[in-house]
Structure formats: structure tokens, C-alpha cells
Amino acid sequence: MPDPQFVRIEHDEPGSPRHFVVHTRRPHFAMELAPDAGAADQIGRGVMKRLCVPNSWVGDYQKYFRPMEAAQEFFAASFGEPAPKALTRQLRC
Numbered sequence: 184m185p186d187p188q189f190v191r192i193e194h195d196e197p198g199s200p201r202h203f204v205v206h207t208r209r210p211h212f213a214m215e216l217a218p219d220a221g222a223a224d225q226i227g228r229g230v231m232k233r234l235c236v237p238n239s240w241v242g243d244y245q246k247y248f249r250p251m252e253a254a255q256e257f258f259a260a261s262f263g264e265p266a267p268k269a270l271t272r273q274l275r276c
Contacts, residue, residue: 189257202229204254204261210246212236216258226262228255 192203205213213235219227236247 189254191258191261202258204229204258206250206254210236210250212247212250214251214254216255226259229258231255 188206188208190205190207192205194201194203199217202216202218203213204216205211214231215233215235216229217232218225219230221227231251234247234251
């Protein structure tokens with residue numbers, strides 16, 4: 184299995200959960216996405232709510248364009264079939 188470059192974190196809060204996709208390779212960044220209610224599956228590629236980047240990269244958003252598109256694709260795919268139990272146990276910290 185290839186090393187995943189994205190991780191989706193779901194934070195349960197009263198009202199609605201918050202979803203974060205973290206890019207684990209360079210350039211490191213985190214995106215907060217909300218499911219797209221207008222999409223056919225009610226999730227879509229997500230609607231970007233927030234982008235967090237290191238201070239040294241501020242203003243160089245062209246470096247983030249392709250990884251941000253990949254993060255949105257990962258977000259949509261992460262709602263598919265759950266990972267096998269053996270894999271989730273292996274990834275726990």
C-alpha cells in the first residue's frame with residue numbers, strides 16, 4: 184500500500200461535524216471542507232471553508248493548486264467504503 188499523502192479528520196461538534204484534510208507531504212497544509220449540499224450525493228468534492236498554510240508559503244498559492252485539487256478528490260473518496268479493521272488498527276497512534 185502506498186504511503187497516504189492525505190488524512191481526513193472529522194471533528195464532531197454540536198450542530199454539524201467539521202472535516203479537515205491534512206496534506207502530510209511538502210507543501211504541508213490543512214483544509215477545512217464542508218460537504219456540498221448541492222451535489223448529487225450530498226458530499227461532492229467539498230466546499231472549502233478554510234486553508235491553513237505555513238507562514239513561509241503565504242502568497243505562493245500557485246504551489247498549492249494541484250495538491251488542493253487532490254485534497255478535494257481525496258475528501259470525496261474518503262466517504263466511500265471504510266478501511267479494513269486490520270488497517271485502522273495498524274494506523275492508530
